[in-house]
Amino acid sequence: xxxxxxxxxxxxxxxxxxxxxxxxxxxxxxxVEVVDNSEFKCCGxxxxxxxxxxxxxxxxxxxxxAEQQGLDMMVLCMCCFGSLKKxxxxxxxxxxxxxxxxxxxxxxxxxxxxxxxxKHFLSVLYHDIGINAIKEKVAKPFKGLKIATHxxxxxxxxxxxxxxxxxxxxxxxxxxxxxxxxxxxxxxxKLECCGAPILGVNDRLSLDLTEKKLADGRAAGxxxxxxxxxxxxxxxxxxxxxxxxxxxxxxxxxxxxLLGLAFGIQDxxxxxxxxxxxxxxxxxxxx
Amino acid sequence: xxxxxxxxxxxxxxxIGLLYKISGWFRLSIGIDAQNMTMxxxxxxxxxxxxxxxFSRKLLTLIRxxxxxxxxxxxxxxxxxxxxxxxxxxxxxxxxxxxxHALDKIIxxxxxxxxxxxxxxxxxxxxxxxxxxxxxxIYRRFILKVPRLKTNAMDLYVIIMLAIIILSGFAxxxxxxxxxxxxxxxxxxxxxxxLLGLAYLPFSKMFHMFTTPASxxxxxxxxxxxxxxxxxxxxxxxxxxCTHCGTCSLHCSVxxxxxxxxxxxxxxxxxxxxxxxxxxxxxxxxxxxxAIQQGIYLCTNCDRCTxxxxxxxxxxxxxxNVREEVIQRGHxxxxxxxxxxxxxGLNLSEVDPEQYDHPLNKAQKALTGHFExxxxxxxxxxxxxxxxxxxxxxGLSLSASTYAFCFxxxxxxxxxxxxxxxxxxxxxxxxxxxxxxxSLGFGLxxxxxxxxxxxxxxxxxxxxxxxxxxxxVTDIFYELKNLAVKEASLxxx
Numbered sequence: 001x002x003x004x005x006x007x008x009x010x011x012x013x014x015x016x017x018x019x020x021x022x023x024x025x026x027x028x029x030x031x032v033e034v035v036d037n038s039e040f041k042c043c044g045x046x047x048x049x050x051x052x053x054x055x056x057x058x059x060x061x062x063x064x065x066a067e068q069q070g071l072d073m074m075v076l077c078m079c080c081f082g083s084l085k086k087x088x089x090x091x092x093x094x095x096x097x098x099x100x101x102x103x104x105x106x107x108x109x110x111x112x113x114x115x116x117x118x119k120h121f122l123s124v125l126y127h128d129i130g131i132n133a134i135k136e137k138v139a140k141p142f143k144g145l146k147i148a149t150h151x152x153x154x155x156x157x158x159x160x161x162x163x164x165x166x167x168x169x170x171x172x173x174x175x176x177x178x179x180x181x182x183x184x185x186x187x188x189x190k191l192e193c194c195g196a197p198i199l200g201v202n203d204r205l206s207l208d209l210t211e212k213k214l215a216d217g218r219a220a221g222x223x224x225x226x227x228x229x230x231x232x233x234x235x236x237x238x239x240x241x242x243x244x245x246x247x248x249x250x251x252x253x254x255x256x257x258l259l260g261l262a263f264g265i266q267d268x269x270x271x272x273x274x275x276x277x278x279x280x281x282x283x284x285x286x287x
Numbered sequence: 288x289x290x291x292x293x294x295x296x297x298x299x300x301x302x303i304g305l306l307y308k309i310s311g312w313f314r315l316s317i318g319i320d321a322q323n324m325t326m327x328x329x330x331x332x333x334x335x336x337x338x339x340x341x342f343s344r345k346l347l348t349l350i351r352x353x354x355x356x357x358x359x360x361x362x363x364x365x366x367x368x369x370x371x372x373x374x375x376x377x378x379x380x381x382x383x384x385x386x387x388h389a390l391d392k393i394i395x396x397x398x399x400x401x402x403x404x405x406x407x408x409x410x411x412x413x414x415x416x417x418x419x420x421x422x423x424x425i426y427r428r429f430i431l432k433v434p435r436l437k438t439n440a441m442d443l444y445v446i447i448m449l450a451i452i453i454l455s456g457f458a459x460x461x462x463x464x465x466x467x468x469x470x471x472x473x474x475x476x477x478x479x480x481x482l483l484g485l486a487y488l489p490f491s492k493m494f495h496m497f498t499t500p501a502s503x504x505x506x507x508x509x510x511x512x513x514x515x516x517x518x519x520x521x522x523x524x525x526x527x528x529c530t531h532c533g534t535c536s537l538h539c540s541v542x543x544x545x546x547x548x549x550x551x552x553x554x555x556x557x558x559x560x561x562x563x564x565x566x567x568x569x570x571x572x573x574x575x576x577x578a579i580q581q582g583i584y585l586c587t588n589c590d591r592c593t594x595x596x597x598x599x600x601x602x603x604x605x606x607x608n609v610r611e612e613v614i615q616r617g618h619x620x621x622x623x624x625x626x627x628x629x630x631x632g633l634n635l636s637e638v639d640p641e642q643y644d645h646p647l648n649k650a651q652k653a654l655t656g657h658f659e660x661x662x663x664x665x666x667x668x669x670x671x672x673x674x675x676x677x678x679x680x681x682g683l684s685l686s687a688s689t690y691a692f693c694f695x696x697x698x699x700x701x702x703x704x705x706x707x708x709x710x711x712x713x714x715x716x717x718x719x720x721x722x723x724x725x726s727l728g729f730g731l732x733x734x735x736x737x738x739x740x741x742x743x744x745x746x747x748x749x750x751x752x753x754x755x756x757x758x759x760v761t762d763i764f765y766e767l768k769n770l771a772v773k774e775a776s777l778x779x780x
Contacts, residue, residue, distance in 0.1 A: 010540050010589035042540040042587050046626040048746075048765055050772045054547045061543050079626075093686075104546050108434050157748030158761070167752050192704050193747035200632025201624050201647065202743050205715075208708055209745075231629070238633055 004074035006034040016230035018271025022256035045083035059087030064110040072117040078229035082154030139264035141181025145285035148222035180262035187220035196231040225252035251277035297482035304489030318608030332516035373423035380416030502528040503599040535592035552582025588630040619653030692756040699750035716740040
């Protein structure tokens with residue numbers, strides 16, 4: 001039985017709970033065991049702009065905790081994932097940095113050695129569980145549902161560090177969406193940023209970028225956006241509601257919710273009513 | 288006679304202290320909300336709010352919370368059994384001693400004849416309970432190495448005071464039959480410590496025996512839509528409910544940052560200590576202000592402190608409120624130009640629109656304002672490296688030195704979604720990504736570090752992924768931002 005240390009990050013447990021609920025439900029269905037660690041804390045992502053060393057320290061502490069558990073890490077948030085991967089890569093190429101960080105971690109009897117594998121939720125589904133195994137669990141496939149998959153920058157790039165998928169022509173997320181019976185459509189801005197990283201810094205720019213993506217998705221004929229990162233979800237869900245003229249309204253569903261529906265999991269266990277936009281009409285596409 | 292005088296003085300100080308502290312909840316102000324409410328308005332609001340709760344179904348909630356959370360402290364039991372045990376030993380033991388022994392003339396003698404003989408074993412047992420509780424407290428604070436748990440003078444005061452009271456009580460029992468002189472000396476120690484503790488109680492963290500229940504009850508029936516005056520009053524009371532137990536810091540998502548930055552204000556428990564002082568004396572030093580600004584902004588708003596606080600303090604709303612107040616003041620807060628601002632952006636509607644942009648602009652100006660070149664379009668740039676020292680060291684890492692491979696194909700700027708968002712990008716961003724990389728090549732520090740492009744970078748890594756020369760564009764931007772923050776903080780000191 002597959003077993004991972006589950007890394008939720010800061011946003012999911014308080015602002016995107018539907019992701020946690022549905023991911024747990026889906027993983028349980030697939031027979032993957034996840035172990036919680038209440039000591040997991042911020043991945044360091046938000047402080048990277050201003051303090052490199054603190055960023056690496058914060059990431060390394062989580063990695064060291066997973067090593068202590070003797071488990072590989074499954075990360076739900078793409079920004080956390082990118083951040084943890086980057087920190088691991090930095091330390092791999094800079095032993096001095098690793099030593100410096102370990103000197104601080106030693107105060108808590110922790111040590112990062114670099115043995116832990118860091119995987120994003122989607123990678124676990126695609127590589128570790130596999131499309132065929134997932135297909136077997138699909139009880140109620142979607143029919144005629146057009147999904148615009150939003151890959152998410154921090155999992156996809158820098159590809160030499162994140163090792164997530166082909167950065168220019170990725171297939172992983174599309175394949176996973178297709179398993180549910182939905183059609184993953186082509187849309188020009190598929191691989192672009194959701195705008196979240198600078199919300200609160202330059203709101204105008206952030207929301208402009210979000211609106212562009214939404215308009216692009218709609219123009220391509222998408223019924224729903226599909227994401228697998230809490231920041232992207234907050235941006236397409238909460239921030240979209242903040243927009244003055246939502247003329248390009250396009251609701252977003254978290255991938256684990258989509259997959260859960262296709263598995264025939266109950267609404268409550270998928271947090272279907274926790275999205276800001278009402279996404280229940282997606283069920284009309286179920287066979 | 289002496290005893291009576293000291294007793295009444297202690298009681299008087301206690302009473303005045305109580306009034307003084309409680310009046311503070313209505314006198315002082317905190318944060319941006321309800322700044323202009325007068326004291327009578329706020330007192331009226333509290334009375335009105337309390338009456339509304341008492342004559343509603345919420346009364347049942349209050350009764351439940353009173354039994355479960357105030358008396359039995361189920362929340363603490365669920366989270367940490369040792370701490371619950373410690374607190375129960377002290378709290379139950381001390382309450383028993385207070386009512387049956389300290390207040391014996393009022394309570395016990397009216398119930399039992401010759402109570403002392405009958406109750407003596409129970410009193411001794413209660414004493415042992417408190418003593419064991421104190422022993423656990425000492426073990427927790429000094430022997431068990433809880434990371435980042437701070438012990439301050441107030442924590443020490445409470446432990447020492449309680450220990451003296453109980454130990455001197457035992458000593459009295461032992462010397463009662465042996466030596467009258469010793470007995471008398473110890474009696475003074477015992478009684479004076481008790482009365483000192485009583486007189487000082489409203490000013491010490493022992494005040495929490497009144498305020499923590501009040502906080503737990505208030506938070507059980509209040510929410511975001513409660514009257515703003517009552518929210519402010521509650522937030523001021525919550526500062527008095529904090530026992531500095533350190534639970535918030537233990538669970539804080541970013542507490543680890545304290546280990547490398549050394550700013551105690553990053554730890555929520557220490558921020559509470561700061562705030563207790565800050566509400567009384569708002570004119571803090573520039574250094575103190577910068578520290579609290581960093582501490583309170585370095586927060587992912589993960590809510591763990593609020594969920595875990597055994598005193599039921601709504602820390603989330605307190606931080607948001609105070610954060611807005613301190614970032615409007617004095618120094619620029621460089622952390623504002625990071626994803627730490629996401630929560631503020633989401634909660635835009637809670638901030639006065641006139642105040643929303645001000646601290647952001649200030650931060651941006653502090654980080655890009657002292658680099659002059661981007662603003663001087665007419666300045667002639669020398670072709671030879673202007674600043675060889677910067678070009679050669681610059682504090683850049685090995686992978687950042689890849690900038691030297693740039694042949695100005697402009698791929699980075701072409702794929703950049705930020706640059707692509709504007710008709711005339713330079714007007715909004717100063718420089719485009721490839722220009723920043725070229726500026727590094729020329730050793731033009733001002734240009735490389737001074738453009739708004741750096742701070743509006745999404746870190747989406749399109750540029751880096753698409754560079755045919757393998758230049759680590761986004762990573763270089765990160766490093767330049769780090770350097771700019773370092774320079775800005777040096778120049779502000």
